[in-house]
Amino acid sequence: AQTVTQSQPEMSVQEAETVTLSCTYDTSESNYYLFWYKQPPSRQMILVIRQEAYKQQNATENRFSVNFQKAAKSFSLKISDSQLGDTAMYFCAFMKRGGSNYKLTFGKGTLLTVNP
Amino acid sequence: DTGVSQDPRHKITKRGQNVTFRCDPISEHNRLYWYRQTLGQGPEFLTYFQNEAQLEKSRLLSDRFSAERPKGSFSTLEIQRTEQGDSAMYLCASSLYGPGGTPYNEQFFGPGTRLTVL
Numbered sequence: 001a002q003t004v005t006q007s008q009p010e011m012s013v014q015e016a017e018t019v020t021l022s023c024t025y026d027t028s029e030s031n032y033y034l035f036w037y038k039q040p041p042s043r044q045m046i047l048v049i050r051q052e053a054y055k056q057q058n059a060t061e062n063r064f065s066v067n068f069q070k071a072a073k074s075f076s077l078k079i080s081d082s083q084l085g086d087t088a089m090y091f092c093a094f095m096k097r098g099g100s101n102y103k104l105t106f107g108k109g110t111l112l113t114v115n116p
Numbered sequence: 117d118t119g120v121s122q123d124p125r126h127k128i129t130k131r132g133q134n135v136t137f138r139c140d141p142i143s144e145h146n147r148l149y150w151y152r153q154t155l156g157q158g159p160e161f162l163t164y165f166q167n168e169a170q171l172e173k174s175r176l177l178s179d180r181f182s183a184e185r186p187k188g189s190f191s192t193l194e195i196q197r198t199e200q201g202d203s204a205m206y207l208c209a210s211s212l213y214g215p216g217g218t219p220y221n222e223q224f225f226g227p228g229t230r231l232t233v234l
Binding site for chain 1: 119120147149151156157158159160161164171172207213220221222223225226227228
């Protein structure tokens with residue numbers, strides 16, 4: 001079974017600054033995907049960024065980037081130039097690759113507040 | 117199609133009553149998932165369908181829970197004899213698995229149904 005741990009229940013950042021959210025995971029699988037999902041207040045969860053475990057290069061999506069350390073089983077999210085619209089709950093998630101990919105295993109989440 | 121929709125968005129019920137939630141996935145998606153999110157926790161997998169077949173149920177899904185996807189389109193999740201511990205947000209997600217879908221089986225989430233059991 002996989003576990004995902006987010007050790008920061010809440011974080012805050014000033015608008016335009018950079019913030020890093022932490023995530024560690026535990027698995028015996030060698031092939032998997034890791035994701036960061038964003039859940040704004042009272043709105044549906046959306047995918048922010050994904051990382052394939054077999055790729056060494058860290059994924060980037062505009063202002064969002066990850067630091068993937070496979071040996072350490074660490075997967076942090078960096079948000080650059082933070083915007084007010086980034087205020088949301090952020091969930092780190094794991095999915096086994098191969099077979100019939102299906103189930104996401106989520107961490108408890110980090111509530112990020114961007115202050116003006 | 118504007119995404120995954122869920123109905124109702126909020127449901128308040130008394131302990132012991134039955135409740136049913138509906139999920140309408142993105143129209144071409146063949147997979148549909150149910151997750152439960154309690155306060156302070158991330159979503160937890162409950163069950164999923166490929167077309168009309170229910171392929172896996174989590175241990176979290178007690179005998180009081182039943183899910184269906186009769187024609188491979190919308191799905192319903194019923195909870196019988198609700199208990200206060202059933203209070204949670206119930207999330208539905210859908211994905212296109214196979215040709216045309218992403219290799220990472222991207223799941224698109226609905227807004228959820230918040231259940232409060234008094």
